[in-house]
Amino acid sequence: MSDNPADATMTLLEASKAGTVDHVRHTLQQGNVDVNAMGSLAVEEIGMEKDGTALMWASRYNRVAVVELLLRQPSIQVNRTNDARVSALYLACQNGNSDVVYALLACPDIDINQEAETGYSALYIASRNGHVEVVDALLTSPTIDVNFVNKAGKTALNVASELGYIGVVEALLKSPVIDANLVDDEGLTALLLASLNNHIEVVLALLASPNVDIDVVDEMGASALTIATDNSAIEIVDALLASPSINVNHVVESGASALYIACENGAIEIVNSLLACPSLDVNLVDEDGISALSIACESGHSEVVNALLAHPDIDINLRNKDNWSALFSASQFGHVDVVNALLANPAIEINYADKMLEMAKRQKHFDIVALLSYKSAGIESIHNTSGKLVLESLANTLCHELATNLLLLDLPVEIKEGNLVRRQEHSFSWTTFLDAKLPVASAVRQTCIDAILNHDEFKSHSQHLCHELAFTKDQYGRDVLEITDAATRKFFNDRLFFCGRYELFEGPPVHVSSTSVVAFAYDHDIFNHVFDEYADCKTGEMRQEGFVKCNQALGRWSTERNSADKQNARDVDLWRREFRTWDKDNSDQMCKDEFFRYCAQHFGRKFKVALKFMRNEDEYQRETHIRKRLSSNLVLHLLPTVDIPTFQQHVLLMEPINGDIKMTEYQYLLAMPAADRSLEDIFLKERPSDTKTRSYLHDIALSLNRVHKNGLVHGDMKKLNILRVHNQLKLIDFDATTTVGDKLGVKFSSGVLPPEMFYQLQDIEETKQYEEYWGSQTQKDPKRWYKLKPRNNFVVRSYRHGHTKNLPYTLVEATPAVDMWSFGCLMYQMLCGVELISTDINQDIVSDKVKDAATWTDELLHRRIENNIADESAQHLIKQLLVVNPTSRLSMQEVLNHPYFTGVFDLTEITSKLNEIGEINNSTQIQVQELTESISASQRLQAKLSGEMNAELKCTMDDMTHGILEANEVRVPTTFVLLPFKLNHSELGNPWSQEFKQFVALGKNISRQIPHDNTNLLEWIAAVRQVIQPLVDELKRGKSMYLYLIDEVTSEIVTSTDSVYPIEIPTTDDVFWRNGYPWIGKGLAMLTKAAKTIESCNENVENLDDFLWPDASITQEETQNVNSDDDDEDKADTTANLAQENNETPIYIQGTGSTIRGAELRQLAHWFTKHDPDHSFCGLKRIVNDKGNIVWTTLRSMDSPAKVELNRESVFGLP
Incomplete structure (x- = not known):
């Protein structure tokens, strides 16, 4: 601690401000500090005093403990002030620190009424700041001056009432010495201040005080009532009027009463409250002789005028100093509604109407002129000065005569050369008059219609005139029958329509029989x-x-x-x-x-219906009963109609239908919906057959093809936009149609949009950019924004017409491919009964499915189509429509040429294959026989058979290579063998040996059953398919089969020690057996090389020797010599001889690239990918040999440097 007193003083001040009691105590104990010393500290509050003693700083910041410690100091000066004459008590009261106030008030020397330089006391500043607890504390002091007046003449009660501090007001009013009627320098009391500032709670509190003068006035003579009335404070007015001592007729210096002020302001609620006072003088006038009614008329407050006119004491004809009445004032200022109200009062005097009429004409108040002279024929204009129809201005008080005269001046029809014709130029007075929104009495409308229909000028055209007037359109294109009130609508309907509702179609009926007549009509x-x-x-x-x-x-x-x-x-x-x-x-x-x-x-x-007029009651009752019982999905349901007695009255007056069918005998009526529906309705209600659906789709395709040929894209192809007209489907709703090449997306139905029309917003910035682009739509059209707003960050590539910039995505150009996708969606749903993607009633995608629609893959689409579309031809077509890449979709002309619509299939490839099968039929039987004989031959023949197999494999590989290069789809080996057992079993007695014999025997039997006559290809195919089915069944029967790959160079079965091959094919593998059937069914040629395949097993399975080669005396060495010496021709001859000698036909299965095409190869590739994801293929590689052919072999089997391996990227498209 410094010995410097100045430092000690600053330490004490800072500690007091901070409220650190120990620090304050320690400083005081040093003895070198003046406890009453004044000092400046930094403060955060702007405009607050910066000087003060330790007690002042502690009181200001509510440091109660410090205040108590300082007050215990003998030398403390509790009333000391700073330069602004602010004391510790003032600061505590100013900041609402009630605990400090109580501590200070405990000092016997405290000056509670001490006045600051501002003229405020502690009580005043606490009341001004609304500190109720501080006020309560101060009021506990017996020396408090509760009526202290500041320099502006305001008391604590005045300022609290002015600011609306109800708690402070209530606390002050509890003081027995409070004077609630003290006025400030402006002559305002607490009640006047509270009324002026609309503080209803304060007013109520003051009125509850018995000493408050309710009629006290300010310097201008305004009372609390007139002040509240001028402020339109209805609650305060009602509170003041509730006082029995209130002077309701008090006037200010200008002579205006509270009623006068309320009428001038148009405050109808206050007017009603004042009019309810029994002591009110409703005819009081101001210094110019103007009454409340006159000022209301002058101001044009019709509602107030009506309220005043309802008062029994009102003087409607009271005149001011200028001799103006209320009617004259209203006419002068052109207040039509007020003039209407005054003229409707029977006490009104209009003995000087000519003067008012002249004045209204001069002011060009033509609606007023019409009101004052509506019985005369001198109406000069149907419009008022603002261009508004006089009919509209006078709607509330229109009488029959005036309305009829105004209407005749502006009818939408006229008589020319004896004919009723439509008037080209008119101001729509007729439709305006009959609009239900115009407040005209319904009776006036009907009497005017009657008067016009019966007018001498139109009498001979009454029925025609009635129809023209009923269907006249307003400026918005709406018929009178649509916009008029119910009574007027019925008035017209009864005169125009059968039974007051049915507008029968002209011409012959829809159906006529001996007991009934059916006619179309509009039901109004x-x-x-x-x-x-x-x-x-x-x-x-x-x-x-x-x-x-x-x-x-x-x-x-x-x-x-x-x-x-x-x-x-x-x-x-x-x-x-x-x-x-x-x-x-x-x-x-x-x-x-x-x-x-x-x-x-x-x-x-208008609702189109079919009316069935029936002759016999029993038939009517029976049909009515049956139709009510049957579902509307099965029969055309009945519509509500008129009751039978009403119908029977009208049918007696009915004109003959078509001029020759008298209807009086048809005493019973049924009403039903008329025919024709949208495709949506057809799909949901009719459930058309596949044939009918095909016909509907063909009609749609023809129409859409014409749209595309005209260079347009429909853009919104869905069932709701297709209607049936005369049993033919037509496109509608072309507001989304776009010229090819222009930007697409102004209007859309997201449920039929292709994936390229969707975009995923990448980050917050793109989302913000998108929302800013559509910003105006969020408020102007919430429904459209609901359609546009991002869902899971996905949006449609849409835009506003004429605004293609500032979007986070590129727009899609309109091409027919967009319609092709939509047509595919339509075709998909029509054929399988469900939507491709879930949509709402407007066929927009539901929120949780947008991502699915934007991320379709061809694989997923194909799977969905295959699972839900049974018709293979339709399935094939839809797969070419629902394609992710838009350039890969068919054109509409190609759709029309598709076999699904034409019924003509391309049999070229099938015919070629059938010819090939026929050519190899005989050789297949011979080869099977050779295979059987080869099993019992010696090892010496093995080499020749192997050579023959190599020759045959070479030919097969050539065909397969050409197929691969042609289709560009062979990505996996297609030469393989299926065995019912695994190779390299070391035990000779394994069960597979017997199973294999049975399998070979089955193959031999099948080969013998294949017919040799293939002149009739279709019959031959059916026979071969029937014969080969047992082989397929055998492959799928019992235990699993095992697939081994074959080296296409060495003709050897390739074995491996890895876990992938052989691939086990269980009987439950539906994918392989379903898609593998074409490999078996089409591959009768697979049987031709069976002997060599089995021969290749010899190198891998030594325990086959006893079964395949019973002549054990022929050694392996001899076989190798034969293989090396004999040529291919000798091998073939030998094999054929052995086959004849043994008369047996071993069987093997081999796929060829030349016979498998398209989807079958892709299915095979998918199957291999599933079972061999790394595409190891047991070490086989795809290479080009020295003859330019592509074969699958191991690299070690190719010794020529000219052979080149095809890399995996070019074959499989793998990374």
């Missing part, structure tokens, strides 16, 4: 009918179950495809979801107008 009342039938009779609104019943009655069926309940969704579930969508205010109710809009969206504005 069916939506109203079903609504009234199923709406709540109490509320007149429709609830959800009623909405469901309406849809059932109207026959609307679901078109939604949802991923969760695709197979089991019920129509009622769809309708309930739609009800919730249309229930905008979540009230669980739908009004009639909302229902009509819903029907207009889903059914159209």
Whole structure:
């Protein structure tokens, strides 16, 4: 601790501010510090004092313990102030530190009423800052001056009332000496200040005080009531009016009362409250003689005027100093509604109407002119000064005469040369007048219609005129019947339509029989009918179950495809979801107008029906009963219609249909939906057969082909956009159509878009860029943004028309390939009954399936198609449509030429193979016989057989190489042998020996059954297929088979010590047996080299000798000599001789590249990839020999330097 007193003082001040009691105590104990010393410290608060004693700093920052310690110092000066005359108590009160205040108040010397330089006391500053606890503490002091007035004349109660601190006000009002009526320098009391600032709680508290003067006024003569009225503070006005002593008629210096002020401001609630006061003088006037009614009329507040006119004491004809009445003021300022209200009052005096009429004309208030003189024929204009129709301006008070005169001036029709024709130029007065939104009495509408229909000018054209007036369109293209009220609609319907609702089609009926007549009609009342039938009779609104019943009655069926309940969704579930969508205010109710809009969206504005007029009651009753019992999926359901008595009354007056069918004998009526549907409806309700579906798809393909030939892409090809017209499907909805080459994506249905139309946003920046691009859509069109917003970071490559920049992706150019994918989706669903990807009612992809749609692979698509499409021809076509690469998709012309539509298949390859099979049929039998005989031959013949096998293998490899190079698809070895056992078994007595004999015997029997006559190829194929099936069954019977690869150079079976080969093929391997059938069925040529294959087993399986080569005297050395000396021809001859000698036919299986093509080779490649993922192929390599042929062999078997190995990348496309 420094001995310097200045340092000690700063230490004490800082410790007091920080609240470190020990530090303060230690400093005081040093004895070299003045406890009352003043010092400056840094403060964070702007405008706060920076000088103070230790007690002041501790009081300011609520350091209670430090304050108590300092107060125990004998020399402490508790009332000391700084330059601003601020004390410790003031600082504590200013900052709301009630505990410090209590500690300071405990000092007997404390000056509680000490005034700061600002003129504020401790109580005032605490009240001004709203510190209720501090005020409560100060009020405990008996010396407190609760009515202390600052320099501005305000008390603590004044400032708390002005600022709305209800807690402080309530605390101050508890003081028995409080004066609540003290005024400040502006003459405002606490009540006036609270009213002026609209503090209702403070006003209520003050009014509860018995000493408050409720009628006190300020310097301008304004009372609390007039102030609150001027502020439109209805709650305060009501609180003041609740006081029995209130002077409701008090006026300010200008003579305006509270009622006058409220009327001028148009405050209808305050006006109503004032009018309810019994002591109110409703006719008080200001210094200019203007009453509350006159000022309301002048200001144009019609609602206030109506309220005043309802008061029994109102003087409607009271005039001001200028002799103006309320009517004159309203006319002067052109307030039509006010003039209407005044003229409707029977007490109104209009004895100087001419003057007002002249003034209104001068001001060009033509609607006022019309009101003042509507009984005259002198209406000069149908518009007012703002260009608005006078009909609209006077809607509330239109009478029959005025409305009729105005309508006759602007009818949409006229008589020319004796004919009723439409007027080319008119201002839509007729449609405006009949619009239900115009507040005209329904009775006035109907009397005007009657008057016009019966007008002398139109009398002879009454029926024609009624039709023209009913179907006149407004400026928005809506018919009168659509926009008018229900009563007027019925008025027209009763005069225009059969039974007041059916607009019968002209011309002959749809069907005529001896007992019934069927005719088409538009039903103009069916939506109203079903609504009234199923709406709540109490509320007149429709609830959800009623909405469901309406849809059932109207026959609307679901078109939604949802991923969760695709197979089991019920129509009622769809309708309930739609009800919730249309229930905008979540009230669980739908009004009639909302229902009509819903029907207009889903059914159209007119509902086409088929009316069946029936002669016999029993037939009517029977058909009605049966139709009600049968499901609407089976029969055309009945629609709600008029009751039979009503129908029977109208049918008596019905004109003959088509001029010659009298309808009076047909006393019973059924109503049904008219025919024709969208493809969606056809698909869901008709369930067309495969043949019919093929016909529908062909119609669509023809139409789409024409679109493409015109250089266009439809862009939104889905079932909802295809309609049946005269049993032919037509495309609709071309608002997504784009010229080929232009950017695609302004409008779309994501459920039918190909993968290239989707994009995955890569990071937050791209997401932000995307959202900024579509920013305006998020607010202007939330539904469109819901369609566009990212889902799992995936979006459609869409854009706004004319705005192709600032997108995180490139746009897709329109090509027919987009429609081809959509057509593939359509074809897929039509054939298998499910969607390719789950979509909603608009055929947009559901949220959790967008990623699937964007990441299709050809393999996944093929698997989906194969699993769900049974027709192989359709399957083949769809596989060429649903292709990830758009350039690989078929064109629409190629689709039309596909066998699925033409029924013509390309048999060239099949014919070639059949010819080849026929040519080798005989040699196959001989080779099988040679194989059987070779088993019993000596080892000497083994070399010749091996040579012959090499020759045959060379020929086969040549064919296979050509097939590979031609198809470019042979990626795996195709020469292999299937054995029912593993090689290199050391035990001679293994069961496989017997099984192999049986297997060979079966092959011999099969070869003998193959017919030799192959002149009729189709019959020969059927016979061969039947014969070879047992061999296939034998391959799949019992234990697993084992696949060994064959070296195509040495003709040897390749064995290996690794775990991959031989590959075990269990009987449950459906993939191999299903896809391997073509390798077996097409490969009768495989049997030709069987002997050599079995011969090659000799090098690998020594224990076959006894079975294959019974002549053990022939040694291996002799065999090698034969192999080295004999040529290929000798080998073939020898083999043939041995086959004849032994009369047996050993069997082996070999695939050839020349006979396997396309999908079969790809399936074989997939199968090898699954079982040999590393493509080791037991050491075999794909090479080109010195003759340019491609063979599979081990490198050690090729000794010529000219042979080149094909790398894995070129063969398999592997990394």
